[in-house]
Amino acid sequence: MNFKRFIAVFKARNIEFFRDKSSLGWNLFFPVLLLVGFSFIFSGEGRSAYKIGLLAGQEHSESQAQVTLKKIRFIDFIDYSDLELAKEKLSRHSLDLVVDYSTERYWVNEESSKSYLAEKIFLGQPLAQPSDFTRLQSSGQSIRYVDWVLPGILGMNMMFSCLFGVGYVIVRYRKNSVLKRLKATPLSAFEFVSAQLLSRLFIVMFMSTVVYSGCNLFFDFFMLGSYIDLFIIGALGAFCLISLGLLVASRSKSEELIGGLLNLTSWPMMMLSGVWFSLEGAPEALKIFANFMPLTHLVAGARAVITEGASLSDISFHINALLVMSSLFLLLGAYLFSWNTER
Structure with missing residues (x-):
C-alpha cells in the first residue's frame, strides 16, 4: 500500500466530481426539492391507506x-x-x-x-x-411528517450517489481503457478500489452534511439523538452502499448494462426500505426481504436516532447488519474485479 499513490487517486477523483457542475448541483438540490415538496404535500392531506x-x-x-x-x-x-x-x-x-x-x-x-x-x-x-x-x-412528542421522512430522503439520495457515482465511474474507466493503463502502473487493485471507496464516502458524507445543515435552517428538524451517532450510522450506511456499487460494477463492461444493473439494485431498496412509508403491519416475508437491503438499516437506524433518541447500542442490529454486508460486498467485489474491457 503506497500512500502517495493512494492520495493521488483520491485527490483526482474528488477534483473530477466537484468540477462536474451538473452532478454537484443534482446532489445538492434534489433532496432539497423533495423535502420542500413533502413538507407541503403532507401538511394538510393524507394518503388513502x-x-x-x-x-x-x-x-x-x-x-x-x-x-x-x-x-x-x-x-x-x-x-x-x-x-x-x-x-x-x-x-x-x-x-x-x-x-x-x-x-x-x-x-x-x-x-x-x-x-x-x-x-x-x-x-x-x-x-x-x-x-x-x-x-x-399520543404520549411523547409528536413529530411532523417531514421530520419522519427526512432520514428516508437523505438515505435515498445517498444510495443513488453511492451506487451510480461509483458504478458509472468504474465502468467508464474500464470502457475508456483507463483501468487498463492504471494496471500498467505500480498502482494495485486494492489501492485503486480503496481510494475510490473513500473518495465517494467523503463526497457523500460532505454533501449530505451540507444538505442537512442547510435545510435545518429552514425546517428546524426534530432531533432527539446525537449528531455524532447520526453521522456514524450515515457513514456506515454509505460505506455499505458504496461497497455494493463496487460489487455491481466489478465486471461490467458497458454503461448501458451498468445502468440496468444499478436500477435493478436501487429500485427495490427505494420502495421497500421504509423511505416513504413505515413497514409496520407489512407481511413478515416482506420485512425479512427488506432486512437484506443496506438502505433499510441505514434509514431505520438514522430514524431511530432522530425520532427516538436511540444510541449506537440501541441500533446495534442495524450497525452489525451494515458491517456484515459491507464485508461481504467488498470481498466479492475484490474477487470479481476486472481491470480490462476484454471478455
Missing part, C-alpha cells in the same frame, strides 16, 4: 364493534399487547390511530393528518359512537 393499532385485554375476545371495524377496506389493522409501544409508534407516524376496546379509549396524533382522518373513519362506525370512547392524545 391507514394503519390502526388495536388493543384488547388477553381475557377478551373480539367484540362485534371490533369485527365490524376490521371489515373496512384499505386499512391495515395491527394487534398490540403493549399499550406504551403502540402509543410510541403513533407519535412517530408508524400508526395513525390506536384503539383499546377493553377500556373504550382511543389515541390520536394531533400532528398527523392521517390520524385525523382515521379518527373520523373510526367514529363513523355505527358501533363506535364518540360518547362511548374517551379521546386521548
Whole structure:
C-alpha cells in the first residue's frame, strides 16, 4: 500500500466530481426539492391507506364493534399487547390511530393528518359512537411528517450517489481503457478500489452534511439523538452502499448494462426500505426481504436516532447488519474485479 499513490487517486477523483457542475448541483438540490415538496404535500392531506393499532385485554375476545371495524377496506389493522409501544409508534407516524376496546379509549396524533382522518373513519362506525370512547392524545412528542421522512430522503439520495457515482465511474474507466493503463502502473487493485471507496464516502458524507445543515435552517428538524451517532450510522450506511456499487460494477463492461444493473439494485431498496412509508403491519416475508437491503438499516437506524433518541447500542442490529454486508460486498467485489474491457 503506497500512500502517495493512494492520495493521488483520491485527490483526482474528488477534483473530477466537484468540477462536474451538473452532478454537484443534482446532489445538492434534489433532496432539497423533495423535502420542500413533502413538507407541503403532507401538511394538510393524507394518503388513502391507514394503519390502526388495536388493543384488547388477553381475557377478551373480539367484540362485534371490533369485527365490524376490521371489515373496512384499505386499512391495515395491527394487534398490540403493549399499550406504551403502540402509543410510541403513533407519535412517530408508524400508526395513525390506536384503539383499546377493553377500556373504550382511543389515541390520536394531533400532528398527523392521517390520524385525523382515521379518527373520523373510526367514529363513523355505527358501533363506535364518540360518547362511548374517551379521546386521548399520543404520549411523547409528536413529530411532523417531514421530520419522519427526512432520514428516508437523505438515505435515498445517498444510495443513488453511492451506487451510480461509483458504478458509472468504474465502468467508464474500464470502457475508456483507463483501468487498463492504471494496471500498467505500480498502482494495485486494492489501492485503486480503496481510494475510490473513500473518495465517494467523503463526497457523500460532505454533501449530505451540507444538505442537512442547510435545510435545518429552514425546517428546524426534530432531533432527539446525537449528531455524532447520526453521522456514524450515515457513514456506515454509505460505506455499505458504496461497497455494493463496487460489487455491481466489478465486471461490467458497458454503461448501458451498468445502468440496468444499478436500477435493478436501487429500485427495490427505494420502495421497500421504509423511505416513504413505515413497514409496520407489512407481511413478515416482506420485512425479512427488506432486512437484506443496506438502505433499510441505514434509514431505520438514522430514524431511530432522530425520532427516538436511540444510541449506537440501541441500533446495534442495524450497525452489525451494515458491517456484515459491507464485508461481504467488498470481498466479492475484490474477487470479481476486472481491470480490462476484454471478455
